[in-house]
Amino acid sequence: MNKTHPQRNGDVATFDSTKSCSEERARCWPPSCTRRCACILATALLVLTATSLAVALGLLPRAPVNRFCAASNNQTGFLCDDRASCVPASQVCDRASNCRNGEDEQEELCGDLPRSFPGYLVFHCSDPAYWIYADQRCNGINDCGDCSDEMGSLAACPPCGPEWWSCTPVLYEFCSCIPRRLCRDGVQHCTTWADEYICLP
Template sequence: MKMLENKVSLAFPSVNRFCAASNNRTGFLCDDRETCVPASQVCDRVSNCRNGEDEQEKLCGDLPRSLPGYLVFHCSNPMYWVYADQRCNRMNDCGDCSDEMGSLAACPPCGSEWWSCSPVLYEYCSCIPRRLCRDGVQHCLSWSDEYICRP
């Protein structure tokens, strides 16, 4: 979760750089028009594009305002944001689960690798990984991860 600062927005070039990264999530298209960098790896101080365009000042100088809108998800608390590929990843990145639950996130139901419940752990919102089922530790308020769920 990142906190917004009150600054003036920088202009961003109108080149369309939207792409779907290898994890089928929102990404940033490099100048070579082939490399798609996952949103959360843009402006991370590691150049993923050959020419370093994913780390340029005009893109990273005033986060999140300097980023194209498709790379940003605004949490329900207007002071916080996460990268778009962190929305619906089953992890509580916003801190209030707004990136995983509700109309803002519009996430699909838990997949087959996940168990749907109200988790006791802060890091999950509405699903836990099935690998945690029947491990002798309560992960769901209802204990369904220990008595009903099958890994």
């Protein structure tokens, strides 16, 4: 059924309700758009403008382009969409949501580890078959299994920190330092026994 609408110049334009807006617009735009088309276009423009304004004012979250951040103890982390929360690398894709909207567990990030990871979250051990999270490098623990994450040029770790005692450990768990809390505990942890006779907790 055709409807008529009076125009400003007195002409009469017809509007076929069976036609889509795009068809109608193509026929009448510009300059004499029908009221329906003009209303739809104005609404779309209003929504677009409001959305752009909200994003510009920070009212809507935007995914950070670069999510690298420093978590506690200056460890490598993953920046959440709120641009404030920094999740330690080893908590990304651990099946527990640490970001408010769970962006640390999203499929595109966790679907094909470690290839789906950005490079800064991964440390590749000297054995190409193994990889660990970047924040497991230089944490004192033998995570690679061959100590390549704690010793040598690949890891490039700083000397033992104040919480650690430098020696060659007898336990496979450590590489070149042992935790000071193990000093003088009555159990040998260094091959030289230095942890029992020299080290002070």
